[in-house]
Amino acid sequence: MYFKGINSYGDRGLVLDFGNETSKSISQEVNETFLNISNLNLQSLNIIPSFNKIVVIFENSKIRDQNKDKISMKMKDTNSQTNKKVTKTWEIPACYNEDFALDIKIIQKLHQITKEEVINLHSSVRYYTYYIGFMPGFPYLGDVPSQLITPRLATPRVKIPARSIGIAKNHTCIYPKVSPGGWNIIGQIPFDIFDLQSSYPSLFLPGDEVKFYSVSLSEFEKIRKYNFSLNELIKEYSS
Amino acid sequence: MNSIIITRAGTHSTIQDFGRFQYQHLGVSPSGAMDQRIITELQKIIPNHQHQFLEFAYVGPSIKVKEGSVKICVGGNCNMSIQKNNNSQLECQPYKSINLFEGDELIIHNTIDSVYGYIAFEHGLGLEPCLNSYSTDTKAGIGSINRPLNDEDIFHISKDVSSWDLISIPKPDLEKVTNFKVYPGPQLQYFSDNTLQSFISGVFTITNQSDRMGIRLKGESLISSKSHDILSEGILPGSIQVPSDGQPIVLMRDIPCTGGYPKIAILNEVDISRISQLPPETKITFDLQTIY
Numbered sequence: 001m002y003f004k005g006i007n008s009y010g011d012r013g014l015v016l017d018f019g020n021e022t023s024k025s026i027s028q029e030v031n032e033t034f035l036n037i038s039n040l041n042l043q044s045l046n047i048i049p050s051f052n053k054i055v056v057i058f059e060n061s062k063i064r065d066q067n068k069d070k071i072s073m074k075m076k077d078t079n080s081q082t083n084k085k086v087t088k089t090w091e092i093p094a095c096y097n098e099d100f101a102l103d104i105k106i107i108q109k110l111h112q113i114t115k116e117e118v119i120n121l122h123s124s125v126r127y128y129t130y131y132i133g134f135m136p137g138f139p140y141l142g143d144v145p146s147q148l149i150t151p152r153l154a155t156p157r158v159k160i161p162a163r164s165i166g167i168a169k170n171h172t173c174i175y176p177k178v179s180p181g182g183w184n185i186i187g188q189i190p191f192d193i194f195d196l197q198s199s200y201p202s203l204f205l206p207g208d209e210v211k212f213y214s215v216s217l218s219e220f221e222k223i224r225k226y227n228f229s230l231n232e233l234i235k236e237y238s239s
Numbered sequence: 240m241n242s243i244i245i246t247r248a249g250t251h252s253t254i255q256d257f258g259r260f261q262y263q264h265l266g267v268s269p270s271g272a273m274d275q276r277i278i279t280e281l282q283k284i285i286p287n288h289q290h291q292f293l294e295f296a297y298v299g300p301s302i303k304v305k306e307g308s309v310k311i312c313v314g315g316n317c318n319m320s321i322q323k324n325n326n327s328q329l330e331c332q333p334y335k336s337i338n339l340f341e342g343d344e345l346i347i348h349n350t351i352d353s354v355y356g357y358i359a360f361e362h363g364l365g366l367e368p369c370l371n372s373y374s375t376d377t378k379a380g381i382g383s384i385n386r387p388l389n390d391e392d393i394f395h396i397s398k399d400v401s402s403w404d405l406i407s408i409p410k411p412d413l414e415k416v417t418n419f420k421v422y423p424g425p426q427l428q429y430f431s432d433n434t435l436q437s438f439i440s441g442v443f444t445i446t447n448q449s450d451r452m453g454i455r456l457k458g459e460s461l462i463s464s465k466s467h468d469i470l471s472e473g474i475l476p477g478s479i480q481v482p483s484d485g486q487p488i489v490l491m492r493d494i495p496c497t498g499g500y501p502k503i504a505i506l507n508e509v510d511i512s513r514i515s516q517l518p519p520e521t522k523i524t525f526d527l528q529t530i531y
Binding site: 007008009010011012013015020022034045046047048049050051052053054055057059060131132133134135136137138177196199201202205206 | 258260261262263264265266267269369370379380381422424425470471472473474475477478495496497505506507508
């Protein structure tokens with residue numbers, strides 16, 4: 001148990017505190033707690049997990065105070081933590097072609113490794129989805145192998161292409177849409193991961209496991225043409 | 240069928256409601272009307288608004304009835320007039336319902352000593368919700384209309400006006416507040432007592448670098464004794480975050496979903512609406528509530 005306690009956040013928020021460190025096991029506890037709290041059907045407006053905090057927002061202080069006890073009780077009731085396997089395991093095609101790998105040379109140079117080594121290392125690990133943030137559907141994945149750990153770009157890029165795969169520090173990510181950003185771009189995936197037409201719009205959820213596999217440009221273009229819906233992507237690429 | 244056309248979009252005109260909730264863990268901001276007091280008042284005059292309010296800032300839009308007729312009401316402190324089909328001009332006031340007929344054009348000139356104004360339309364604007372809300376987040380490209388309104392945008396309102404009766408309410412007392420009582424933020428302890436004293440006793444100026452995402456303030460530098468870089472965590476509107484230049488930013492409705500700057504304090508919900516109406520160069524002060 002990393003859970004430290006519940007604090008107030010202004011007049012209508014709560015912060016569930018899981019300490020100041022980060023690790024996969026802390027995030028696993030955070031994301032399990034997130035599911036447990038979501039299942040309480042609180043009168044909350046938003047429940048936001050991150051590396052070691054969960055922020056819960058209510059309409060006003062009265063509703064916040066009424067719901068605080070329910071959360072406290074749930075946190076004490078360790079027997080009921082039965083939410084086991086609701087997260088998904090993904091195998092995601094990634095094209096590391098030079099057209100997409102805008103910053104791969106920075107990583108090669110920093111770690112004195114070849115392009116192939118970067119690709120093999122990046123696609124060798126089963127990443128954990130720490131949380132979704134920064135922009136709609138943007139997954140914070142980690143941790144990358146130590147030979148790929150690279151600081152953010154000194155000058156952020158104004159326009160990162162949609163579906164780009166990035167590395168910053170010990171995390172990797174996918175940009176759901178065109179955006180400014182400072183991650184080192186090393187490839188691209190062939191489909192969209194955020195769909196506003198879907199009632200559950202994000203392909204990835206906190207706690208999901210994600211592994212990339214390298215595909216050629218022609219395979220990439222073939223998959224791109226299918227124009228998969230989120231439901232089709234779940235069937236095709238997750239288990 | 241009734242339809243209206245935007246003849247002049249105005250500045251920052253978007254569709255908003257009370258906000259989009261239950262999606263912030265997927266990176267989706269709550270958005271919603273900057274001044275929620277006004278759309279709450281407009282509900283009394285146009286009860287059947289379908290949650291499709293038009294928000295504008297500074298320069299208002301002009302709207303012409305293309306076909307049929309519509310019933311609307313404007314909220315906020317603004318100058319406006321109606322150009323009738325027969326070329327006569329009518330005066331009109333906020334918080335009084337307005338019946339507009341084919342060819343009539345409502346011209347909202349500007350907001351007075353404030354920032355945001357709103358229009359409620361009886362039966363809404365014929366829009367479909369996006370993730371259970373009509374609110375627009377232009378930066379994320381989310382909304383029934385995922386961008387600011389443009390000239391020539393057309394809205395179809397299939398239902399006819401229910402009654403021509405004119406309804407009005409007394410102009411609500413939306414007093415201008417420049418002193419804000421704030422609650423301690425989650426990283427209050429990142430700031431020394433001296434810095435907290437500067438925060439409480441200092442005067443901060445609203446800068447023109449302010450929008451639906453945040454209001455940037457200029458004042459005495461609030462430098463953290465610990466760090467200006469925290470691990471990203473969930474944030475809510477009204478939070479006052481302090482980046483490394485020490486100049487605070489009040490986070491508003493189109494909030495980034497998680498943030499990595501320490502938050503010194505947070506406003507209460509109604510003060511988010513109040514502060515949103517203060518134009519650049521307004522001077523404000525904060526009082527820190529210690530017990531809550």
